[in-house]
Amino acid sequence: MGTASQKTASDAATVTAVTGGRLIDGNGGNVLRNPVVLIAGKRIKEIGEAGNVKIPAGAEVIDAKGCTLMPGLIDGHVHVAAYNVVSFNNYRIAMYEVSPQLQSFYTLFHAQLCFEMGFTTLRDMGRNNAWANFATELCAVRDAINAGIVPGPRLLVSGRIMTTGSHHDMNLPRAAYRHPGYTVDGPWAVRTAAREHIRTGVDIIKVCVTGGASADEEGDTRNLTQEELDAAADEAHGFHKPVAAHCWTALSHRMCVKAGVDTIEHMVFTDDESTKIVQEAGIPVSPTLLHRTDRAIEVRKRMGSPLNVLKKMREVQPRCYESFKRMHQAGVKIFMGTDIQYDPEMGSNAAELELYTSLGMSPMESIMTATRNAAQAMRIDADTGTLEAGKFADLIAVDGDPLHDITVLQDRDKIRLVMKEGKPYVNKLGAAPLYVLHPQPGERKMFE
Ligand SMILES: [Zn+2]
Secondary structure, eight states, X not given: OGGGGSOOHHHHHOEEEEEXXXXXXXXXXXXXXXXXXXXXXXXXXXXXXXXXXXXXXXXXXXXXXXXXXXEOEEEEEEOTTSOOTTTBSOHHHHXXXXXXXXXXXXXXXXXXXXXXXXXXXXXXXXXXXXXXXXXXXXXXXXXXXXXXXXXXXXXXXXXXEOOTTSTTGGGSOTTSOOOTTSSOOSHHHHHHHXXXXXXXXXXXXXXXXXXXXXXXXXXXXXXXXXXHHHHHHHHHHHTTOOXXXXXXXXXXXXXHHHHTOSEEEOOOSXXXXXXXXXXXXXXXXXXXXXXXXXXXXXXXXHTTOOHHHHHHHHHHHHHHHHHHHHHHHTTXXXXXXXXXXXXXXXXXXTHHHHHHHHTTOOHHHHHHHTTHHHHHHTTOTTTSSSOOTTSBOOEEEESXXXXXXXXXXXXXXXXXXXXXXXXXXXXXXXXXXXXXXOOOTTXXXXXX
């Protein structure tokens, strides 16, 4: 989190008090009624019930009357550099018509759409197209946000290691030209790729242990040898970087436990044994169910996904839901990840939480996947993920009670305040509303 943690002169200068109807701290504890959150600079100074917290004279008061205050949400698996349905009519055409330079602007725009909906942190799992791996562009967007020259969420970005024929490689058509070095094979080539990404400045190394649903590849195939996976994990860890592993099979779960990866991405095929070893190893898993829904499949169809991909998406849907239930019941650490990319709309991330509740989680557990659990999985829990004294004031105010109706988090009008590190970026509570983006219908062109 680099410079973000350094105290500056302005930290001491500003004191803000946010008040509301109730507070969910992200730790799963009791709801606090009539809360006051006192913020000094970027961090939370004190939290308590109104009357028990002294608001200093001269403090700015943001009154989120009746609203629920909660931690800024975290989506642990997104692809903001993807050709999303809100920006592109056909992603397959966009892949060949849009330069990485132009796509960088969309990357920021997509991140801002999520930010506006209360997602103050996004972990991006990378992108590649016929031009290249998008690691440099993602780092640039992250750094522009961190430098304060554009508003946006905190981004943690991935560099992809692509072995030949792997899921990421198959994002491109079989016959598309690949630059030399586009894919790497063998432990030493994998190490070089990891080092190159780390030199670029990524936060995470992403690997595909199995196939997926990009093209006519098979999702249950193995993409890496154990030796290659071990090399990726060892190299990343040598540089103190975590490894995120795309996995569709029970075999890949066993391989990940052996290699010591840091997070497992997706819930597709599982068995009781693989679930048990993941649970025992304590590796957090992101479900990414939102892009398995019927609606997501419809969106994909409209955006140009080939029929065989749609067929595969339909086939795996029930398996994914089943795996979620199995992992939840087994006590696997679950953190929210949507896999938002082509589908569904950037900013609709919180619909993932509704799915979790429909598959057996309580609303509180579901909220924790996008707060404390996500921060822990990303190892940023010393700074964010819960509302506690000492942590960053990453805080949102929602008009409604998500413990009674989790869908309030999906309603743009109900997200009244979005604060990151003590600074409001969305504030619809005052007389002059503040927005990150406020596009009106028809104002923006879709890319044809
Ligand atoms: Zn993904």
